[in-house]
Amino acid sequence: MTTNSTLDRSAGIAVWRQIMETLKAEIVSGAFEKGSRLPPESELASRFGVNRHTVRRAIAALTSDGILRADQGRGTFVASAPLSYPIGPRTRFSEIVSGQLRAPSGRLIGSAIEEADALLAHQLGVPLGTVLIRVETLRVADGVPMIVATSWFEQSRVPNFVADYAETGSITAALQRAGISDYRRKETRITAELVETRDAQQLGLALGQPVMVVESVNLDMAGKPLQCTRARVAADRMQLVVSGDT
Amino acid sequence: MTTNSTLDRSAGIAVWRQIMETLKAEIVSGAFEKGSRLPPESELASRFGVNRHTVRRAIAALTSDGILRADQGRGTFVASAPLSYPIGPRTRFSEIVSGQLRAPSGRLIGSAIEEADALLAHQLGVPLGTVLIRVETLRVADGVPMIVATSWFEQSRVPNFVADYAETGSITAALQRAGISDYRRKETRITAELVETRDAQQLGLALGQPVMVVESVNLDMAGKPLQCTRARVAADRMQLVVSGDT
DNA sequence: GTAAATTTGTTCGTATGTATG
DNA sequence: GCATACATACGAACAAATTTA
Numbered sequence: 198m199t200t201n202s203t204l205d206r207s208a209g210i211a212v213w214r215q216i217m218e219t220l221k222a223e224i225v226s227g228a229f230e231k232g233s234r235l236p237p238e239s240e241l242a243s244r245f246g247v248n249r250h251t252v253r254r255a256i257a258a259l260t261s262d263g264i265l266r267a268d269q270g271r272g273t274f275v276a277s278a279p280l281s282y283p284i285g286p287r288t289r290f291s292e293i294v295s296g297q298l299r300a301p302s303g304r305l306i307g308s309a310i311e312e313a314d315a316l317l318a319h320q321l322g323v324p325l326g327t328v329l330i331r332v333e334t335l336r337v338a339d340g341v342p343m344i345v346a347t348s349w350f351e352q353s354r355v356p357n358f359v360a361d362y363a364e365t366g367s368i369t370a371a372l373q374r375a376g377i378s379d380y381r382r383k384e385t386r387i388t389a390e391l392v393e394t395r396d397a398q399q400l401g402l403a404l405g406q407p408v409m410v411v412e413s414v415n416l417d418m419a420g421k422p423l424q425c426t427r428a429r430v431a432a433d434r435m436q437l438v439v440s441g442d443t
Numbered sequence: 444m445t446t447n448s449t450l451d452r453s454a455g456i457a458v459w460r461q462i463m464e465t466l467k468a469e470i471v472s473g474a475f476e477k478g479s480r481l482p483p484e485s486e487l488a489s490r491f492g493v494n495r496h497t498v499r500r501a502i503a504a505l506t507s508d509g510i511l512r513a514d515q516g517r518g519t520f521v522a523s524a525p526l527s528y529p530i531g532p533r534t535r536f537s538e539i540v541s542g543q544l545r546a547p548s549g550r551l552i553g554s555a556i557e558e559a560d561a562l563l564a565h566q567l568g569v570p571l572g573t574v575l576i577r578v579e580t581l582r583v584a585d586g587v588p589m590i591v592a593t594s595w596f597e598q599s600r601v602p603n604f605v606a607d608y609a610e611t612g613s614i615t616a617a618l619q620r621a622g623i624s625d626y627r628r629k630e631t632r633i634t635a636e637l638v639e640t641r642d643a644q645q646l647g648l649a650l651g652q653p654v655m656v657v658e659s660v661n662l663d664m665a666g667k668p669l670q671c672t673r674a675r676v677a678a679d680r681m682q683l684v685v686s687g688d689t
Numbered sequence: 690g691t692a693a694a695t696t697t698g699t700t701c702g703t704a705t706g707t708a709t710g
Numbered sequence: 711g712c713a714t715a716c717a718t719a720c721g722a723a724c725a726a727a728t729t730t731a
Contacts, residue, residue, distance in 0.1 A: 206708095206716090206717085207716095207717070208460070209456065209457035209459055209460030209463075209504075209717095209718090210455065210456050210457065210460065211455035211456070211457075211706090211707065211708090211717095212707080212708070213455055213707080213708085214454070214455030214456065215649070217455070218649065218650075218651045219649070219650055219651060221651060222637060222650045222651025223650070247708075247709085248708060248709050248710075250707095250708070250709075250710095251707085251708060251709085254707090254708095258455070314490075315469065315474050315475075315482070316469045316472060316474035319473065319474045320472070320473070320474070384684060384685065385684070385685040386471075386472065386527065386682050386683070386684050386685075387633060387655065387682065387683040387684075387685070388655065388678050388679075388681070388682045388683070389635035389653040389654065389655045389678035390653060390678065391651075391652075391653055405637075405651060406637075407635040407636060407637055407653035407654075407678075408635065408653075409633070409634065409635045409655070412472060432634050432635035432636065432653075433634075435634070436632050436633065436634045437632070437633040437634070438630065438631070438632050438633075439630065439631040439632075439633065439685050453706095455707095457717085457718065457719090458718080458719070459718080459719085483695075483696055483697085484696075484697070485695095485696080493719075493720085494719060494720045494721070495720095495721095496718095496719070496720070496721090497718085497719060497720080499697085499698085500718090500719095502697095513696095513697065513698090514696090514697075514727080514728080515696075515697045515698060515726060515727045515728075516695080516696055516697060516698095516726070516727030516728030516729075517695095517696075517697080517727075517728055517729080518695090518696065518697080518728090519696090519697080
């Protein structure tokens with residue numbers, strides 16, 4: 198079960214973290230049941246070919262994440278098994294990919310004003326340092342959190358966006374109040390990462406679970422970039438569908 | 444589009460590596476065109492709030508990956524952006540990589556004869572129990588493994604597929620030898636999972652890393668299902684791109 | 690064409706973090 | 711807890727190549 202992926206000592210990733218990731222992956226994949234005892238530290242140390250201190254640090258990190266719990270004298274136990282929300286056949290949410298969800302099921306979980314860095318400036322076609330609105334939203338289907346998304350808009354184009362979105366729960370509706378009647382998606386880029394701590398909390402995912410990262414740019418009808426979105430999608434609950442037609 | 448403006452100094456990941464990942468993500472997302480010059484090291488250092496040495500190490504790592512190239516006195520330039528994988532009706536791995544000036548290569552890593560189960564029978568439009576060829580392939584670009592794919596074909600339509608693919612390294616070429624001159628993609632479904640042990644070995648990924656799972660069905664020009672594929676894509680090496688034209 | 694400014698490349702030293710025994 | 715070795719990060723300087731004025 199365990200392929201000894203050789204520890205890399207100069208990859209810029211601390212050995213304790215590499216061990217932590219490996220153990221987490223094994224727990225997630227079900228190698229250890231919930232409540233079961235982990236092998237003793239000495240055994241793990243010899244298995245990974247490291248000092249016991251190093252294993253202890255990996256275990257400490259997993260403990261502070263709530264994944265393990267160590268009882269002095271008894272051993273280390275799996276505290277929380279990986280969550281899973283089997284909501285039947287995977288929901289198909291291709292329309293969400295472009296951030297064009299029309300139904301008001303979005304919840305505002307945060308917003309901020311910030312200046313465009315090189316990447317955002319390029320994607321939105323604005324000068325570096327342009328004032329942007331950043332909006333964090335959570336999208337839920339059937340009571341299950343599905344997507345955490347971060348969107349950026351040029352503030353001068355949608356000055357009252359945050360209040361409008363909070364009220365309507367819909368990006369389309371909020372944009373309409375700013376006089377933008379329609380928009381279209383330019384392109385969508387998809388990759389996958391391990392979920393970040395904050396997103397894991399929002400999505401109710403265990404750490405170490407994968408999320409799809411969907412980056413998209415929407416254009417107004419004049420072809421000017423309007424909105425830039427980075428959505429993190431719970432991979433076990435949702436499937437992106439790309440039609441081959443047209 | 445990493446908005447990770449704050450570097451995490453106690454995550455067990457070296458700062459230079461965090462910067463490397465950020466820059467790589469920005470290059471992939473198109474903030475810097477191929478051939479364009481990166482901001483000077485001093486500027487990047489102040490942007491990330493680190494010493495110039497630290498930026499230099501991140502740049503050195505990207506240089507040894509072939510992504511950047513540094514000329515003394517001139518600057519640092521984007522040599523070759525990491526691959527992106529455009530998904531559309533005519534997706535073909537070899538065209539994609541050759542379009543981006545990379546050397547494509549498909550390697551046969553296994554094959555088997557099996558009977559269609561309910562799912563495969565439905566997707567290929569054949570009766571339950573129809574004899575299929577299952578082919579496992581590894582696709583590599585510039586010596587870096589990118590994709591492990593499992594494909595199913597109706598054996599009677601491509602009786603000699605395995606030998607033809609092993610010889611040509613190309614699905615398109617092997618199908619042509621079976622008299623199938625062209626095909627198109629019906630639909631593509633994307634999700635993400637943690638990499639499986641066997642795939643991790645093939646792709647050279649550590650356990651616990653995410654892969655994108657791309658399931659697709661190709662149709663022949665008469666619209667009949669021809670090929671059904673489940674590809675596992677190394678998420679840190681490739682980005683799927685859906686253009687907005689479709 | 691020369692000088693100044695920019696930008697990458699290199700070499701010291703020092704402090705801190707990581708991993709071992 | 712302590713001593714040791716190595717990797718990481720910072721700071722200051724200087725050298726080499728290129729661009730700009």
